Amino acid sequence: MMSATDAYEAKAKNILKSELKRRGITYAQLAEKLAAFGATENxxxxxxxxxxxxxxxxxxxxxxxxxxxxNVNLEA
Structure with missing residues (x-):
């Protein structure tokens, strides 16, 4: 059974993935960019x-x- 937030989690995931794809940014590149913000994600x-x-x-x-x-399109 889906929780009340499942659809929103899927939407957030799809928006983020779309924005990365639109800019041609890989997860490895995102990890490097996030490091500049103090995040330690690989x-x-x-x-x-x-x-x-x-x-x-x-x-x-x-x-x-x-x-x-x-700017983010919330229709993703």
């Missing part, structure tokens, strides 16, 4: 975290800042 951890979709809003915002996404 490529494998990022792949797992993003595929689960159950990351925090703060993590999502940090990723958006790291990749230079100033």
């Amino acid at each position: 490529e494998r951890n990022l792949a797992n975290k993003i595929s689960r979709g159950s990351f925090t809003a703060a993590f999502f915002m940090m990723c958006m800042d790291a990749i230079g996404a100033n």
Whole structure:
């Protein structure tokens, strides 16, 4: 049975993955960019975290800042 937040977690995951793909940024490159923000994520951890979709809003915002996404389409 799906929880009340499952659909939103999937949406957040899809938005983040879409923004990475749009910019041609790999998980390894994202890990490097996040390091500048003090995050200690490696490529494998990022792949797992993003595929689960159950990351925090703060993590999502940090990723958006790291990749230079100033506007996000919530229709993804």
